[in-house]
Amino acid sequence: MVGVFASLKWRLVRTRLATGNRAATVAGLLVLFVLAIGVAGLLVWSRSAEGVPLPLVATVFTLQLVAWVLTPLVAFGVDETVDPSRFALLPLRLPTLQRGLLATALIGYLPVANAVLLLGAVLAIAQPWWVLPIAVVCGVVQLLTCVVLSRAAATSMSSLMSSRRGRDLGMLVGFLIFALYMGLTLLLNTGNENAIGTGTQRLADVLTWGPPGNLAVLPALIGEGDWGRAALALVIGVAPLPLAWWWWRRALRKSLTTIGSTTASSAPAGSSTDSAVGGSTAGTMRVVAGRDRLLLWRDPMRRMPWLLLILLTFLYPFIVARGPEGVFWVAFGAILVGTQAGNQYGMDGSGLWLHLMTITDRARARGEVLGHVIVAIIPGVVVIAASLVLQGIVRDAWHLLLPAAGVSLAAMLGGCAASSSLSARIPYAVPQSRKSVFASSVAGQKGVSARATFAVLGLSILLAVPSGVAAFLAVQVADWWGWVSVLLALVVGGVSLVWAVRATADRFLVRGPEILAVVAAGDRA
Structure with a gap:
C-alpha cells in the first residue's frame, strides 16, 4: 500500500510537469537545485575552517526544521496530499495511512533539494572521516524529523486552515516572518559588522543545544570520544522524531473521525447602499x-x-x-x-x-x-x-x-x-x-x-x-x-x-x- 501512495504522488509530480509551462517549470527547478547545490558546497567548504562547520550546520538544521514546520501554516493548500480528509473514506488502517503519507512527503522536488543540502551538511560534520556513517544517519533523522513534524502540524491545522480565522493566522505568521527577514536584512546592511558577527556566533552556539543542533554535533562528539555529551546529544536529537510521529498519529485520528466547523463560505458582514450595478x-x-x-x-x-x-x-x-x-x-x-x-x-x-x-x-x-x-x-x-x-x-x-x-x-x-x-x-x-x-x-x-x-x-x-x-x-x-x-x-x-x-x-x-x-x-x- 505504501508503494501505491508513492506511485500516486510520483504520477502527480509528473502530471504537473507535463501540463504546466515546461520551460518555466524547468527553469524554476534548475534555480532550486543550483541554490541547494550551492549551499551544500558552502557547507562542505566550511569543513576546512576551524570551529565553523558545526555551528553553521546546526544553524542550517534549525532553520530547515523551522521552515518545514511553518510552511503548512503560511502556505496550506499548496500540496493537496497534505489534507487528510481526502483519505477519510478509504478502507485504510491508521498506521498504513501514516506510512503512505510519509512516503508521499518524501517524493517531490523540495524533498530532493533538501536531501542535496543535507548531503553537504553530512560531509561537513563528518569529523573525522570515520564517523561518516554516523553523520549519514544524523542527516536521515533530520530529514525524517522535518517531514514528520511538518505533516503533524499540517494535519493538526487542516480544520483550522479551512476557516477564515485560520487563514488570518497563517497570513499573520507569514507577514511576521517576512517582517523579521526585512528587519534582519536592514540590520546587516547598516549595523556594526563586528557586533553582528559576534551576535551571530553566539546565536549559532546556542542553536547547537537544540534538537537539530545536537544532531549536527553528534558525529564530532563521538569522534572525540566524549561519550557522555554524545549520549545526551543522541537523546535530544532523536527524541523529536518519535514525539512528532505520535503527534501526527493523534492528529490523523482526530481529523478522520471528527467534523470541524468552518466559516469559509460565510458571506461577509455589512451592507451596501447599492442594490444593483449602475447603468453608467x-x-x-x-x-x-x-x-x-x-x-x-x-x-x-x-x-x-x-x-x-x-x-x-x-x-x-x-x-x-x-x-x-x-x-x-x-x-x-x-x-x-x-x-x-x-x-x-x-x-x-x-x-x-x-x-x-x-x-x-x-x-x-x-x-x-x-x-x-x-x-x-x-x-x-x-x-x-x-x-x-x-x-x-x-x-x-x-x-x-x-x-x-x-x-x-x-x-x-x-x-x-x-x-x-x-x-x-x-x-x-x-x-x-x-x-x-x-x-x-x-x-x-x-x-x-x-x-x-x-x-x-x-x-x-x-x-x-x-x-x-x-x-x-x-x-x-x-x-x-x-x-x-x-x-x-x-x-x-x-x-x-x-x-x-x-x-x-x-x-x-x-x-x-x-x-x-x-x-x-x-x-x-
Whole structure:
C-alpha cells in the first residue's frame, strides 16, 4: 500500500510537469537545485575552517526544521496530499495511512533539494572521516524529523486552515516572518559588522543545544570520544522524531473521525447602499470599488499583498541605498502598487459569469475596470506619499522629493495600466479555496502568472522612463525639472491608464466566455 501512495504522488509530480509551462517549470527547478547545490558546497567548504562547520550546520538544521514546520501554516493548500480528509473514506488502517503519507512527503522536488543540502551538511560534520556513517544517519533523522513534524502540524491545522480565522493566522505568521527577514536584512546592511558577527556566533552556539543542533554535533562528539555529551546529544536529537510521529498519529485520528466547523463560505458582514450595478460608468465603478474595498480587508489573499507592499515600500529603500538618492527606490513600491490592479477577472473564479450577465455594454465594462484600479490607486498614493516623507526626514533629501514623486507616480500609474490591460490578455485562475495566501495561481498556470507578472514589471518601468529622465535632469541640471517629471507622470500614466481601461473593457466584452473558462479552474483548487 505504501508503494501505491508513492506511485500516486510520483504520477502527480509528473502530471504537473507535463501540463504546466515546461520551460518555466524547468527553469524554476534548475534555480532550486543550483541554490541547494550551492549551499551544500558552502557547507562542505566550511569543513576546512576551524570551529565553523558545526555551528553553521546546526544553524542550517534549525532553520530547515523551522521552515518545514511553518510552511503548512503560511502556505496550506499548496500540496493537496497534505489534507487528510481526502483519505477519510478509504478502507485504510491508521498506521498504513501514516506510512503512505510519509512516503508521499518524501517524493517531490523540495524533498530532493533538501536531501542535496543535507548531503553537504553530512560531509561537513563528518569529523573525522570515520564517523561518516554516523553523520549519514544524523542527516536521515533530520530529514525524517522535518517531514514528520511538518505533516503533524499540517494535519493538526487542516480544520483550522479551512476557516477564515485560520487563514488570518497563517497570513499573520507569514507577514511576521517576512517582517523579521526585512528587519534582519536592514540590520546587516547598516549595523556594526563586528557586533553582528559576534551576535551571530553566539546565536549559532546556542542553536547547537537544540534538537537539530545536537544532531549536527553528534558525529564530532563521538569522534572525540566524549561519550557522555554524545549520549545526551543522541537523546535530544532523536527524541523529536518519535514525539512528532505520535503527534501526527493523534492528529490523523482526530481529523478522520471528527467534523470541524468552518466559516469559509460565510458571506461577509455589512451592507451596501447599492442594490444593483449602475447603468453608467461611474455607477458601476462605485459599486465595484465598494466591493473591492470591503474584500480587501476581509479576504486574506487580497490583504496579504498589501501588507507586504507597505513593508517593502517603507523598508526596501533603506536596504538598497544609504545616501539621499535612496528616496528614488520608493518607485519600487509604486510598481508593486500597480500590480494590485492585475488579474481583475481571475479573483472571482467561476463567479465571473455574474459579471458576464450584468456587464453587457462598454460603459459598465469600463466602470468595472476603473473600480478595480481606483481601489489600487487611492491607498497606493497614501502609502507612497508617507514613504516619501519618511525618506525625506531620515535622509534629509527634501530637494529630491519632487522628482522622486514624479518617478513613483509614473511607475504606479504605468503599473495600473499594464496590470489592467494584461488582466484580459493574460488571465489566469486563482485558487478559490483561499487556504493559502501565497498561492497566486493554480497548478498548470504558474507559467502564465509568471509571464503576466514580469510583463507588468517591464511595462511599468518602460512607462516610467520619461519621468525618470526628467528626474535625472532635476538632480543634475535644475530643480524645475522635478515639476516636469510630475507632469510627464500624469500625462503618460494618465493616457496609458485611459487606453488600458478602454482596451480591457472591449476585450472582456469580446472574450468574456474564454476568460471565464480559464479562471473557473480556480474553483477546483
